[in-house]
Amino acid sequence: MQNKIFQNFLGQKGLKMTRERFAVLEEVSSVPVHFDPEQLYARIRESGLKASRASVYRTLSLLVESGLVEKVSRSGRGNIYEHTYGRRHHDHMICDICGEIIEFYSEDLENLQLDICTSNNFKGMSHTLEIRGHCENCRR
């Protein structure tokens, strides 16, 4: 599972699996799917776990590198991350009014992007598609 994955990732890079890194991964698993670093830090403090703000940010970067977490958006002030372990890739619609985040996935969309990368001789590693507008509820 994800602990093993993270441990392998760290091993490959000659990094150590510390108590703090474990705590961050632990909390990432229990936090809502979309979260921001400060939220995560606050929750770690509340739960018995321990990791400084610096470690939270540092570990978050490693988790992104390892593929367990993705940076979702930078619409507002800070970054929003999401826990991606066991969830397939998807993109987001964000309601400008109520802030709701709707996830969607389209095979066609993914393929189209691959084609576009190919024809530009670009090696696409990741992407973010964010559609902003008004959600179902706010359309009235």
Place this chain on the structure above:
Amino acid sequence: MQNKIFQNFLGQKGLKMTRERFAVLEEVSSVPVHFDPEQLYARIRESGLKASRASVYRTLSLLVESGLVEKVSRSGRGNIYEHTYGRRHHDHMICDICGEIIEFYSEDLENLQLDICTSNNFKGMSHTLEIRGHCENCRR
């Protein structure tokens, strides 16, 4: 042209066309297509024009609202904007290595997004697609 457009926009909102706002729009027109607010501010200082940092940020928001400027990305630290007057919508590939920004446009991609919005009962107003990876030059 764009001055008129901005003026109309301001008029409609009961806002005033000030020297400072004019200066910002002026400089947006001469700056490279992709720019960040601090760059813009620096260039305004250099040229004879005058507008405080606060006014630059404030005006930039208005320009986005008016449609003359778009927020492109928030990949790194600050926001990147682009001047969109007279240019059609497009998306971006950003090289993780050298930072190069490649623009692209795909009718199919746009249509696909429309379909996706429709089937989610979402009224899409704008979107940002950012593909990150390695550009042609950096692939070796």
Place this chain on the structure above:
DNA sequence: GTCTAATTGAAATTAAATCTCAATTTCAGT
């Protein structure tokens, strides 16, 4: 020209994220 509401700018403030560096911890090699 007058008047009022909008706007400005300098500096303080907020907020997110990163950096510093002495003290601590991990873990590979024994």
Place this chain on the structure above:
DNA sequence: ACTGAAATTGAGATTTAATTTCAATTAGAC
């Protein structure tokens, strides 16, 4: 289990981006 080198940590300082404050100024309707 012990040791030592190298990685990691945390508290607080720092950086950077952006926003806010508010008294003084200015635009523009009348």
